[in-house]
Amino acid sequence: MSVLVFGAGFLGQRLAREVPGAKLARVDITDARAVAAAIEEHRPAAVLNAAGKTGKPNVDWCESHPIETYRSNVTGALTLAEQCAKASVYLLHLASGCIFYGPSPSPGGWREDDAANPSALYSRTKYAADLVLSRLPNVGIARLRMPIDGVPGSRNLITKLAAYRQVVDVENSVTIVDDLVRVVIGLIEKRATGVFHVTNPGTMRHRDLLALYREMVDPTYTTTFIGEDELVAKGLAVRARSNCVLASPRLDAIGLTMRPIDVALRSTMAEYARRVRTT
Numbered sequence: 001m002s003v004l005v006f007g008a009g010f011l012g013q014r015l016a017r018e019v020p021g022a023k024l025a026r027v028d029i030t031d032a033r034a035v036a037a038a039i040e041e042h043r044p045a046a047v048l049n050a051a052g053k054t055g056k057p058n059v060d061w062c063e064s065h066p067i068e069t070y071r072s073n074v075t076g077a078l079t080l081a082e083q084c085a086k087a088s089v090y091l092l093h094l095a096s097g098c099i100f101y102g103p104s105p106s107p108g109g110w111r112e113d114d115a116a117n118p119s120a121l122y123s124r125t126k127y128a129a130d131l132v133l134s135r136l137p138n139v140g141i142a143r144l145r146m147p148i149d150g151v152p153g154s155r156n157l158i159t160k161l162a163a164y165r166q167v168v169d170v171e172n173s174v175t176i177v178d179d180l181v182r183v184v185i186g187l188i189e190k191r192a193t194g195v196f197h198v199t200n201p202g203t204m205r206h207r208d209l210l211a212l213y214r215e216m217v218d219p220t221y222t223t224t225f226i227g228e229d230e231l232v233a234k235g236l237a238v239r240a241r242s243n244c245v246l247a248s249p250r251l252d253a254i255g256l257t258m259r260p261i262d263v264a265l266r267s268t269m270a271e272y273a274r275r276v277r278t279t
């Protein structure tokens with residue numbers, strides 16, 4: 001299965017390494033001609049969109065760079081979809097579950113077909129793309145959240161939280177990157193269309209992750225926990241972050257599974273600890 005991956009960042013590079021038959025296209029996804037040429041050159045069986053503005057060091061950057069953000073996250077995503085449609089190639093688009101804020105309308109978490117209530121600029125652009133892409137044939141959307149990985153790195157929630165001196169005490173659905181890789185392969189193999197919530201079953205509090213970090217990585221680690229509203233009030237962030245629980249009925253329905261979060265988090269933290277010790 002040949003897969004052309006757009007977006008040479010954290011997830012794009014990882015997926016290009018781990019999805020069988022995948023290659024990275026280093027092309028601006030807002031450039032229709034360049035995208036068409038890359039698809040024509042590689043003639044992939046599927047395209048994976050991992051390109052987008054996520055902000056550095058975090059999504060607060062997007063608040064002060066709205067044009068760059070919507071160009072990549074909306075115009076770019078739609079340009080890629082149009083070129084895939086012209087070439088009759090399946091597209092899997094990486095989206096974010098951080099378009100849902102607060103409690104879900106029905107018990108059990110936000111479902112794939114629930115209307116979202118995005119607040120931050122980044123979230124609004126991700127949802128804008130979803131609204132269109134979810135109505136196109138031959139397009140799948142994988143919504144992930146706060147990726148957690150065994151490899152230390154600046155985009156990994158473990159590395160991020162361990163570095164923050166004050167951490168919000170919140171509960172969320174999150175995505176373990178190893179499970180994401182398996183689900184992405186499954187979605188592409190099935191040419192699955194529509195929206196899928198790609199988060200591990202169960203929820204995680206940041207304090208649970210950090211307790212495991214202290215147990216398995218650094219016994220001297222300590223931090224201060226703060227309330228959700230204090231993140232912006234204390235000047236630690238420009239915009240409130242999404243906190244939410246997701247349900248994945250559409251993923252379950254096509255038989256793609258992810259490990260329960262407590263099991264997956266422990267094994268991921270063990271890998272993280274092993275890598276910290278050996279580097």
Ligand SMILES: NC(=O)C1=CN([C@@H]2O[C@H](COP(=O)(O)OP(=O)(O)OC[C@H]3O[C@@H](n4cnc5c(N)ncnc54)[C@H](OP(=O)(O)O)[C@@H]3O)[C@@H](O)[C@H]2O)C=CC1
Pocket residue numbers: 006007008009010011012027028029030049050051052053054055071072076094095096097126143144145146147155
């Ligand atoms: N990491 C996360 O927390 C989550 C990520 N996602 C989504 O997954 C996708 C990948 O995220 P992740 O790998 O973490 O983010 P990164 O920022 O690490 O990677 C995104 C990559 O896309 C590139 N890019 C931006 N605009 C364009 C463009 N117009 N054409 C081509 N490439 C472009 C970026 O380059 P440059 O840096 O130069 O702009 C960067 O290399 C994004 O769409 C993101 O919204 C969803 C949920 C959670």
Ligand SMILES: Cc1cn([C@H]2C[C@H](O)[C@@H](COP(=O)(O)OP(=O)(O)O[C@H]3O[C@@H](C)C(=O)[C@@H](O)[C@H]3O)O2)c(=O)[nH]c1=O
Pocket residue numbers: 054055057058059060096097098144145146147160161164165166167168170231236237241
């Ligand atoms: C800045 C800061 C954040 N936090 C919390 C807020 C949040 O719950 C968590 C991560 O916040 P950050 O600002 O580091 O990362 P952020 O940019 O919000 O990460 C998001 O990126 C985009 C791409 C997504 O799609 C989301 O799923 C999510 O992963 O850490 C603290 O506890 N203390 C702090 O000082």
